[in-house]
Amino acid sequence: MGKHMNFRQRLIEVTTSMERDLLPSLTRMYEGDDLRVLDRVVLQVLDRDSAPTVKELAALIGRSVSWTSRLVDSLVRRGLVERHEDETDRRMRRVRQSKKGAALLRRSLEVRIDMQLALWDHFTEEEREIVLHSLEIYAKAARRIRDEADPSI
Structure with missing residues (x-):
């Protein structure tokens, strides 16, 4: 249980830190939406x-x-x-x-991608590979959750 709590606490800390550092910039990028x-x-x-x-x-x-x-x-x-x-x-x-909703969603994605690309500029090549591989694993897990919730999709 202690190991699980340690992981959970680490996840909370890193997520909180990322949101605190990135959300103000992201909010400015979404201004007007x-x-x-x-x-x-x-x-x-x-x-x-x-x-x-x-x-x-x-x-x-x-x-x-x-x-x-x-x-x-x-x-x-x-x-x-x-x-x-x-x-x-x-x-x-x-x-x-x-059409307006689709355009807004596309713009939203572009803003998030721009923010992510700005982050990538601060990684070494090795860090990029590690993060990209981690995101691929994360995406597979998200797909499994979605499939469990609604296999018809």
Whole structure:
């Protein structure tokens, strides 16, 4: 248990340190976007080819249907997502990214990549290889978590 707590504490410390050092710069880079974390999550979920119903979207982001519906309404008013009728069942409404939402998500990714590239400039070649390999392992674990949560994706 002590070893696990040590790992957990180290993870908390390094994550806190990175966020404290990087978030102010990242916030300045996102200035004007006014996106909350869950707004960004919804746009990322909708970036897939599917167009879920609000109920399906709620399950994907782990929120209630009513809360998700209010979030979608807010994103619709801002022009970031669109509601549309299901082609096979007109009673169903589906949600998809708008062009504006897709462009904002792309810009968001570019900002994060620019920030990451700025970090890479401070690594040695050996450190870059270690970090890249670590990120590949991290991405595989994230994929396994996603597959366990929803194997249909």
